[in-house]
């Protein structure tokens with residue numbers, strides 16, 4: 209197996225290739241975004257506080273839609289992503305909208321080498337932790353960037369939901385982190401199934417206990433935790449639409465958690 213440096217380089221190439229496809233996709237609907245519509249989903253809109261004048265750090269910001277959506281709600285935002293293409297696109301979109309968020313290109317696991325500032329809020333969402341082998345390193349980076357008393361707002365796909373292969377509808381993955389990455393050749397992307405890309409990716413599974421323990425060990429206390437029986441994104445074929453932004457994965461007979469949200473506070 210490749211070492212971690214090579215793994216991150218492979219994943220970085222993957223995201224550099226995906227980004228232009230995502231920018232053009234119906235999924236990310238840039239027309240609506242440019243006209244002023246928020247890219248934030250109802251789950252995080254209900255979770256986040258009034259963002260007026262808040263300093264917000266947004267790790268894994270992709271090409272910046274959520275970051276800029278938070279700026280439109282009054283926040284002073286900094287987005288971070290390791291995809292050079294995504295950060296360049298985020299800067300272009302920011303400039304064409306006359307907004308002022310800052311975008312920094314680096315590995316989230318090395319943020320402390322690039323950012324000194326501490327923030328009122330760190331916000332991360334959807335498709336974040338599978339890219340990291342070790343959540344303790346990740347959680348420490350989040351905690352370091354929060355002011356004492358600051359809050360980490362986190363919305364993520366649920367580890368139970370990640371156990372399914374959404375193409376074959378089989379329960380195909382472990383719930384727990386085996387320490388070894390899953391290696392897959394991804395065809396298409398979640399935002400455009402038919403896109404002509406076929407690329408290697410590495411990712412890791414993380415259980416809820418691993419997530420909680422990593423954040424607690426980094427000095428955060430979890431104040432709120434919710435589980436949702438739907439996804440606000442249609443990212444699987446076998447899908448029932450229940451309401452606006454409520455997509456339910458069909459193959460399971462009983463209800464399963466699709467997404468969780470969490471608010472964790474850095475101790476003063």
Ligand SMILES: C[S@@+](CC[C@H](N)C(=O)[O-])C[C@H]1O[C@@H](n2cnc3c(N)ncnc32)[C@H](O)[C@@H]1O
Pocket residue numbers: 216219223268269270271272273274288289290291294314315316317333334335336339
């Ligand atoms: C699924 S996307 C984030 C989704 C985001 N909520 C959105 O829809 O815009 C994951 C992002 O994480 C970034 N990423 C993955 N691993 C990373 C790492 N180690 N450091 C920084 N960014 C990383 C990718 O470049 C990608 O932009």
